Amino acid sequence: MSTIERKAPAGILGFPVAPMDTDGKLNTNALEANIQFLIEEGLSSIFIACGSGEFHAISRSDYETMVEVAIAAAKGKVPVYTGVGGNISNALELAQLSQKLGADGYLILPPYLIEPEQAGLHNYLDTIIRSTDLNAIVYQRDNCVLNLQTLQKLLEHPQLVGFKDGLGSMDTNIEMTQTIGDRLGWLNGMPMAEVTMPAYVNLGFKSYSSAISNYIPHISRLFYNALFSNNKELLNELYEYAILPINRIRRQRKGYAVALIKAGMEIVGLPIGTTVRPPIIPVEKEHYRQLEQILKVVFDKFPKNNK
Template sequence: MTQLAQNLQGSIVALVTPMFKDGSVDWKALEKLVEWHVEQGTNAIVAVGTTGEPSTLSPSEHIQVIQEIIRVVDKRIPVIAGTGANSTHEAIELTQAAKELGADAALLVTPYYNKPTQEGLYQHFKTVAEAVDLPIVLYNVPGRTGVDMQNDTIVRLADVAGIIAVKDATGDVARGQALIDALHGRISVFSGDDETAVELIAVGAKGNISVTANVAPKIMSEMCAAALAQNQSVAQEINQKIANLNNILFCESNPIPVKWALHEMGLIGSGIRLPLTPLAEQYRAPVREALKAVGII
């Protein structure tokens, strides 16, 4: 097991990509966001994960955002590059680019829309891991991709050199615990669901790859630290404090609400790329109130 695989834990933010109103990337805002996360105790950053809108960034923009985050972080915390694609060839190209830029690992979502079989998923991730010498974190989020990577497939992939972890965004704690038990520590499991992260850490997950950490990095870092230290009373107290925020940040498709929240906090502009649109008017007051309730604004 690599040093990164052993040390990677805690609160990992799935960082948004700040944009101006016209949809162009706001590089100064991105730099400020990264610095803020390092200061606030975020343990690692996912650059251009699905929350970072890779589906609407051009390939050159995708790579440039990864490059900029790596530059600003300057090795202070790990940077995990989102390099997933529904084409295995494209995923290899993005992962190779991330390696050359100096990323510490790559996060690869299951291929979306084309609905590969379980064997197809196995061969996809195995092919990428064998093609690029960079630690790979698998990402299963069936609610967004339309394809569900079964535990048995993940257990098979745990034997592939280079695959170090999996982000489980099913929100099913019992299923996540069964996966942790079946893996016997060969690769790490991370929660990809803010609402159930504390529960999954309690049964053996190494941390949380988080949307909520975009707006509450210190709180999420403290919650994960408490959960990892098996201080359940503190972890649950924090979890209850942010429960409404975790929920309201998914009132519309991610990252619509979290980008609007960050805009409301004065950290980024209002930009988001079509076909995603700014947060609907009826959700703005509830998101604002959820931010106020945890002392963010």
């Protein structure tokens, strides 16, 4: 990029999956279709090879291919962010690769295994952020939980443009947003973020990652617009018929945060398949059937109109 805009993506963030063919290999045609679908449906950005993209399981070669496909499919229409993280050597290699391939930035995922002290977390994130000139977003979740002081120290880097919360500690979020303000973009990264987004809005969170946008993006848009226009009647209906029923299934098994996306995509006719990489398990038949019924109601209740 010739000019880097130091700003985190806003709005509904797109997180493509990592489709597999019948031989267990990355299906690049299906991946391209997934990304183009998200862009055509109006999502503000593409976050490739992150949690939904099975970052934990894809090979280095598949990672590179996924980033290349995403950048080619986006054609500069929306920013493309990659997932980097794990052990520090791997994270730095992926950060450098992301810059080489032309990504706009990256989402920093937690380190493997270690439960670090704040000084260790700072060193981990600091090393990754300053390793390239790309925009960086810190993902607060699991074993990467920052206090205010650690996050403030990282603000010396202009590359740090965003903070994504997947922890759900509202007192921490209030302290951070009220102290730091609009220096960072605030992103809701909670599981099925629509469930919690109303609690985040007044803190300054204007963005969230939407798993359901992979198969019912018109519901994502309806929800987002209803939330920010304070349309409580529509919000209540979306919760009753779409968001909470899907979330109840998602909570039934560990790993459904990924597997349920692929199941939903297959149900609506997108060429993805439901195969997931170990240790994630596919959606069980009964849960799949339940999701089918929910989606039938959703499309009947909220028909998909032109953008």
